[in-house]
Amino acid sequence: MITARRSGRLAYLIAAALLAASAPAFATEGPAHVEGALASGATWVMDVPEDWNGTVLLFSHGYQAAGQPNPAENAPSDEAAAIALREGYALIGSSYAATGWAVEQAVPDQLATLDEFTARFGSADRTIAWGQSYGGLVTTTIAERHADRVDATLSMCGLVHGGVANWNSTLDPAYAVKTLLAPGSGYPLVDFADEQEASAAATEMTGVVDRAQTTPQGRARIALAAALHNIPGHNDPAQPEPGDRDWEAQQRNQYEVMARFPATAMEWRQEAESRAGGNMSWNTGVDYARMLADSPFAPEVAALYESAGLSLNDDLNALATAPRIDADPGAVDYMTRNVAFTGRLSAPQLDIHTTGDGLVPVQVASAHRDAVEEAGTTEELRQAFVDRPGHCTFTPGEQLAALHAVETRLDTGRWQGTGPAALNAAAEVEQPGGDHSYVRFRPSPYPRPYDLAE
Numbered sequence: 001m002i003t004a005r006r007s008g009r010l011a012y013l014i015a016a017a018l019l020a021a022s023a024p025a026f027a028t029e030g031p032a033h034v035e036g037a038l039a040s041g042a043t044w045v046m047d048v049p050e051d052w053n054g055t056v057l058l059f060s061h062g063y064q065a066a067g068q069p070n071p072a073e074n075a076p077s078d079e080a081a082a083i084a085l086r087e088g089y090a091l092i093g094s095s096y097a098a099t100g101w102a103v104e105q106a107v108p109d110q111l112a113t114l115d116e117f118t119a120r121f122g123s124a125d126r127t128i129a130w131g132q133s134y135g136g137l138v139t140t141t142i143a144e145r146h147a148d149r150v151d152a153t154l155s156m157c158g159l160v161h162g163g164v165a166n167w168n169s170t171l172d173p174a175y176a177v178k179t180l181l182a183p184g185s186g187y188p189l190v191d192f193a194d195e196q197e198a199s200a201a202a203t204e205m206t207g208v209v210d211r212a213q214t215t216p217q218g219r220a221r222i223a224l225a226a227a228l229h230n231i232p233g234h235n236d237p238a239q240p241e242p243g244d245r246d247w248e249a250q251q252r253n254q255y256e257v258m259a260r261f262p263a264t265a266m267e268w269r270q271e272a273e274s275r276a277g278g279n280m281s282w283n284t285g286v287d288y289a290r291m292l293a294d295s296p297f298a299p300e301v302a303a304l305y306e307s308a309g310l311s312l313n314d315d316l317n318a319l320a321t322a323p324r325i326d327a328d329p330g331a332v333d334y335m336t337r338n339v340a341f342t343g344r345l346s347a348p349q350l351d352i353h354t355t356g357d358g359l360v361p362v363q364v365a366s367a368h369r370d371a372v373e374e375a376g377t378t379e380e381l382r383q384a385f386v387d388r389p390g391h392c393t394f395t396p397g398e399q400l401a402a403l404h405a406v407e408t409r410l411d412t413g414r415w416q417g418t419g420p421a422a423l424n425a426a427a428e429v430e431q432p433g434g435d436h437s438y439v440r441f442r443p444s445p446y447p448r449p450y451d452l453a454e
Helices: 011-019 078-086 103-121 134-145 163-181 195-212 216-228 247-276 288-294 298-308 312-321 329-339 364-375 396-412 420-430
Strands: 033-037 043-047 055-060 090-094 126-132 152-156 349-356 381-389
Touching (some): 078 090, 078 396, 103 329, 126 134, 134 152, 163 247, 163 312, 195 247, 216 247, 247 298, 288 298, 349 364, 381 396
16 A cells, blocks of 8 residues: 555656556646645655546455554555556555544544545546455545535445454453463453553463464364354465365464454454553353354364364353353443444445455454334445455456446445455456455354444
């Protein structure tokens, strides 16, 4: 993606895009590439082709852990940026003023960046907000809470289930690992005193998972924990795809995610807790046996338990009777106020997701779909799925095809071209020769929904 820090290296890309731009709808003056900073401290980056077509794309980038570099970004990738600029779109985006779970800062910074664009280049005919991963959560927040500022939205591999649901679902596999694989351990799952305690807990949990992977019994229990979060058995493009009943290979792939999971479950959680003022998730009243039964990975878990000579019922009973975790009401209120969704859309939104996402499982789309249906705004939402392992592993053609489907909805007032064949054909036009893999798919239910639909 184009970032402020990489603008020099990408100057050739921007120049080439400008030369190839289509007939002008707007003539712009001044630099095609500008950078700056907001009063909040966030930086922003803008690229406007000379023959701007009148549409501005407001890009929200993914999660940056606390302490990591946080440059402004205005596109999901260099390749997607090149195509969009060639087609005449203006690209803008900010860094957000803070790293971590910074939706409270990210949304106003994105809107301020849009204001900055308007002051410099004039009002756009059309504004489309798009974002990926955590940026999909930012984008959906803008869609629900600032619908007057955008004409439509596109969430790519986004956390469209909202913040409370996200942290509830993150708690479940961590709870299962500790209860079944380290019942005597004292490491905390929530309410971390500071970064050091969270890091120490993450290190301990990683060790527990690594040791468990060396035995059939441990592997079965890791598979159970993974199933509670719907981690797929093929989740990395570098992995060979296991057979439908190759339970061992599927479990190995789930283990690779579970081995990295403690950073999310502890370190990222601690940062979010520090914002919320306490623990914002709970598992009181959760029926883990029912949750497993609803998971598409229940057959794998059952087969691995049988092969290991373990009683699945005994372990589910252990999960049912172990001490549960209560949330801090104030922290839940903070997360709800800032990033829980109602499902009430007043402008078109398209969600796209890969089927093999191990970080943000595809079932989050079900949570969003259900909330929108309950709120009675179904006609504003469409969802499309790419049959590919990995998080946000779309081709640029797939991303641009989705963007054009949103524009068609704005142009005609009707959703058209959101089926797999139409999206793949459109992606091929955008990126000839790409491996475009939209498929017809309906994800299973999300295990821990939390929304504000009425």
